[in-house]
Amino acid sequence: DVKVTQSSRYLVKRTGEKVFLECVQDMDHENMFWYRQDPGLGLRLIYFSYDVKMKEKGDIPEGYSVSREKKERFSLILESASTNQTSMYLCASSSRGRHAYEQYFGPGTRLTVT
């Protein structure tokens, strides 16, 4: 089974803090994704990466950056957290080829910024 893990299930940070969310997958997937999930808005793509050190902006990249130094690990960084970044953050991964569209999700990190 594909396993995608995220470093924290719950996180509370103060406005202005730098926040790191970590995601690790164990299936050698090339593609990795960061989403935020908000009630009524579904999942919105923040960034994705299709290879080590490669990244592409998603629909809502403002206020976020990412890092992918190793194939299995994809980090989301909030440079200066703000209250409107309070949300559930989901990481996902997928392979290339015909299964590239099937994404496997981690458990999520619920971030509260106070």
Place this chain on the structure above:
Amino acid sequence: AQSVSQHNHHVILSEAASLELGCNYSYGGTVNLFWYVQYPGQHLQLLLKYFSGDPLVKGIKGFEAEFIKSKFSFNLRKPSVQWSDTAEYFCAVNDINAGNMLTFGGGTRLMVKP
């Protein structure tokens, strides 16, 4: 840009009732279609997918979905729901021109009363 609409935000059914959740997407080109489910406290997981071929696809746990290209729709159905189907359901669309990215609908929360 692709957009996905799930018109029912909350659905409450009694056990054994039939279920149909609507999903409409905006782009009329070639798409791959998915339904994901998130059970309480669990990861988002794939319920079923459509890439090509028979427009009626069957997924896990007795769910099925029908792709109607002329209506840009991919509605999810189950003839008889169970209490264990209580979850949030997300429709997702991959526009093949957008690479491996998925666009998600806002989600539908289903509650099944025992």
